[in-house]
Amino acid sequence: MDPAVQIPVCHQCGVDDFLIFESFTPAAGDTPAMANYTCSVCESFAGHFVPAGWLPPGQGK
Numbered sequence: 001m002d003p004a005v006q007i008p009v010c011h012q013c014g015v016d017d018f019l020i021f022e023s024f025t026p027a028a029g030d031t032p033a034m035a036n037y038t039c040s041v042c043e044s045f046a047g048h049f050v051p052a053g054w055l056p057p058g059q060g061k
């Protein structure tokens with residue numbers, strides 16, 4: 001898997017329990033889905049590609 005593709009997790013806290021997703025762009029063609037998120041505990045921000053099939057909590061399913 002492309003190292004730029006990761007499941008969202010706070011790298012400060014090491015968990016995904018406190019993430020607030022600010023944007024999610026579904027996959028399109030060969031471009032993976034992308035998520036931007038902030039951790040509500042330490043306020044660190046991250047944005048990167050996410051694995052196929054991953055959806056923010058509360059979306060899809």
Ligand SMILES: [Zn+2]
Nearest residue numbers: 010013039042
């Ligand atoms: Zn955090």
